Amino acid sequence: MSPDKLLEAAHLARERAYAPYSHFRVGAAVATHDGRVFHGCNVENASYGLTNCAERTALFAAIAGGVKPGEFAQMAVIADTAQPVAPCGACRQVMIELGGAQLPVLLANLQGLQHATTAGALLPGPFTAYPRCE
């Protein structure tokens, strides 16, 4: 799947954002090596801290749909920002856990600006669980 096609999927997912508090809509999409695509949008809550970002929604939807870590091929994220959207730290950590540091991530805005990066480049020095217990 081309990065542009995946970005189109993220754009469509953004339309489904539930963001009545911030009014800031974000869309994400992840593709697997065998061509499955999962969509994510941000889902807010009256208890603001319960909000789930578009990126994690997409990754969690994929895992819930049967995707295993290591099967992710690429991810795309889009929002109405001046520069290509910058995922939050929590999502960067989850991208690395599930997609791996090499996961290609295409960040974009509605004006067509794009930044191609990787999960590892977005979060150097990620937390990895309990290395001293191995």
Ligand SMILES: O=c1ccn([C@H]2C[C@H](O)[C@@H](CO)O2)c(=O)[nH]1
């Ligand atoms: O990369 C990002 C940044 C923010 N948000 C959401 C969380 C919240 O609903 C709104 C404002 O932060 O945007 C995302 O989904 N992804």
Ligand SMILES: [Zn+2]
């Ligand atoms: Zn986030």
